[in-house]
Amino acid sequence: MEQILLFAVLGLGQGALIAGIALGVVVTYRGSGIINLSTGAVAMVAGYVFWSLSTGFFGFSLPTLPAFIGALLAALAVGLLTEFAVFKPLRTFSPLAKLAASLGILLTLQATMLLVFGTQPQQAPNVLPSATVEVLGVSTPADRFLLTGLIIAMALAIGALYRWTRFGLATRAASENEQAALLAGLSPNGVSLANTLLSTLVAGLLGVLAAPIIQIDSVTLPLQVVPALAAALFAGFTSLWIACSAGILIGVLQSLVYYFSTQSWFPTDNGNAMPGMQQLVVFGLMVIALFVRGAGLPRRGELVEQRLPAVPLPERLLRPALLTASVAAIALVVLPFDFRQALTNSMIGMVIVLSFVVITGYVGQISVMQLALSGTAGFVLSHLAVQLRIPFPFDALGATVLATLLGVAAGVSALRVRGVSLAVVTLAAALTMEQALFTNTSFGGTAGVSVPPPRLFGVNLGPSAGFRGLDGNEPSPVFGFLVLAVVVGLGLYVANLRRTGLGRRMLAVRSNERAAAAAGVDVRGVKIAAFAISSFIASAAGTLYGYNFGSVSAARFTALAALGLIGFAYIGGITMVSGAVIAGLMTTEGLVPHALDKWFGVKGTWALLFGGLSLIVTLIANPDGIAGANYRRKAAKRAARAAAALPPPGSSGPPGPAPLAGGTHSREETVGLVTLDPKEVTP
Template structure:
């Protein structure tokens, strides 16, 4: 019993970090209506600021008090910049746009720190004394008690501030009814800005003091936002005390799993305890809470939805597909091997973006799990080929089927959860699948990855190592590029046919208003399940192509940061259009545009990640339809003006 209590106390440190991020999320949401995926990234910025000031990384060193003061000033300036440049212009935007905007902030902050300080962990100077407290036949770091005490104190102060002060009452009023608050003389913009600065103080405190608990790098703090989102979701994004308590509880529960992993009965693989069990626990908790507390249809207060990007009916799809396909097929032959590989990567990225067009663009369901579904298909192909000797085409068919099954399992959450809450569920699912599935040697490839042999059909090699090597005679072979091109074209036409058909109209009805759709005799449940199934099938095809393209599958190719960047690029391209998916494929990681920029101008992946984050934010503010949507709208306006001019000519002549 003492051991269990000891590990509960040991979990206070991590729990305090999760709780602080959760409280920061709640503060931001109450003030501006944003679920801030960048909350952990702001804490990361504070941590790097404090570290750089104390270690002389900036060319000078300052004392601890001044470093703390300057760090607070820095995060406040950052929060004001984010509020004025991102949150305020999108205050009345759709929840999807708000969520993706915070994702853009996350990508921008992460890329900036990668460019400035690299990928390695940095030992952060600690303010909390490095001591332990002897108790329960063990030792607990003093930092765990101090940090958790600080978070609890901040939570109590925030609770009192919002409950007993005029500012708190005004924030509550503005969050419940923006128009009524304006009529009462309140300024929602000023309240949002003040709340953003308060959230930055909470997160800045975390970044400064978390050095003894969390590693200072570009991934640890930013992606602790996932369990923090779970805690905030349990609190309905409104209660500071519940968010704090759940954050501490999640940290202690994860510590208990660490304790269990030391026992002989805990499952192991290659002599090591199964990884990812903590992330799986977070996912299960979120799904259970959302399923029990969610509703099959939105409540009356959720009926009014701000305008989502338009979903125009595709025209001339085949006419456009034929020349584009021929041009791409020729390019796969004449391009040098490295650009040929980048073009193939873009084709696979296009397929991945198509899965988001169906589930997010057509149905309005914000799913982050699509890349994980692709990974499931890829690892299935590898294990069947290597362990069971099952090759092409049965292995990819089985991989696609596995992706569809997991996609439908995930879709069960969508039956009672929607909007940004669904996004949180699927983020947790992506993290769980990555850590419990792909990193785990039992199911995935572990640290070394898992090989995938070339696909052969009737004795013909269809893979990157096929005998025909294009004009330059190098691998990868254009043959596999043609396979990827054929899959991309066929799936694009599938998505076009879905949009044009009855199913597409039902999807749009569900996206627009679930209650109205149900009133029109549309089975909302079945429409969502079918949409998740089609989207998972497309993602499964992308996963099998990815596996054959690289000759192996590894966990890092399906990580959560890549999943988030995929959504960012898909939204920037045009989340509701097939042409938007093509644009997203061109600018996706390892795609044609990033490779060309790196080759010609020396812009590395981190520079492109920074560029992508900034462009994503700019696109959301200036053009919510995306790049392809903008081109489509401009073309429509030109056609309309041309028709108007044509119709007016006879009258002018007469």
């Protein structure tokens, strides 16, 4: 019992950090309606700044108090920069765009810290007293109680600020009805700025005070936002007291799970405690929170109708597909081996991004599980091919189907969840799969598992096939041709899906679920179909990945890698197949990063920084992505040529077609509002 009490007290430190980040998430949401995934990254920045200033990293060291103040100022500077450079320009954008923008901030901050401080974890000096106190006969660190008391006091102070001050009244008014708040003389932008600064101050403070308890690195602190989001879900993203209490209890529960993992009765994996149990507990708590609090977030009164990225109707498919495939096939033969490998990596990335086109671009749901489903398919492929000796292509098909069933099961369990809520839950699910499934040696393991090359009728179709291209080196272009065939086939399917009745029903659900249901659309059926299709595509990419490298490892399917992949999907154009092609070229170890590394020495971390900044710029300046911008330019040129071909005014020529609103394409193509055929809806 004494040990249980000790670990419960030790968990107060991590619980205080989770509660502080949860408070920051709730404060930001109340002020601007943004679920800020970068709140944990702000704590990381403050922790790194405090460590560097107090240890002489920059060639000089400061006493504890000046270093502490400098860290808080750094957190506030991050808050100011993100508010004016990111959140304010996105005030009238959709919640999905705002969530993606916070992801861009997270990636940017993470890459910046990696470039400045490297990958080595750091241990910050203690700010709070390191003495111990006796609690029921157990000697426990005093700083845990101080941290817990501090976060409770902060929650009470912020609650009083919201309840009894004009600032709190303005925050509630802007949250409930921004138009009415403007008429009353309140500034929603000012309210958002104040709350963002308050949020970053809380996160920065906890990042400094709790850093000695949780080491400072580019992964640990940023991902503390996941359990913090669980606490925020219990709070409905509104209640500070519930967020604080839930965050502290989650930290205590995680510490107890760690203690239980040291006991003989705890499940083991090759003699070691079963991994990922803490993440599994957090995911379970999120599911409970959604059941208790409801699936939706509290609605806010916005200034204007929120615009979603355009989903243009494909006009020609076969010709550009054949042209692009021909260029890629020639490149696979002509390019040297390293660029051939990078091109193959890019094509596999294109397949994964195609799954985002379906689930996010067509249906408007952000799922962070797609890369985890790819990893699941890769590990299952190894078991089927190595242990059960199932030949190609049945091993790949079996792995794809099994991983797809997992994705459908997750989709069915999340039918009541939509939009940004789905992103929160699937982020926790992806982290759980990474820690509990992929690192489990009975399924995968950190060392990875092998995958034999694909052989069909005795012919090697893998990277080690006999034909080696012009340079005679591996990987063989033969495997590249196989990947290219999959990319072309799935790309044509996804593009044609936009033309079908199911595609139009997807866009109707994306635009307004209630209106679609009122029109007779089976919203649940459409969502399940979308999860099935996107899961199948992502799983197919996982099998290609296994064949490509001859092995599958957990390091390539992390939750942070999944977030980066979503960022590249937005940059390319998350609603178009051509956007998936562009995103694939930019993915990790793809063609563009490899070229930048070889020709200009731009390493992977710089590419991560570029990806984060590009995501933010794309969302603000061009929310439709690179592919969307290219489509608009072509549409404008076609409209200009059509206008030039019309007879001059007063002539006797036949009248031309009336131009569409906007001059380029219809509103149906812009926001996905579609006219449904009566045969396409359920009675």
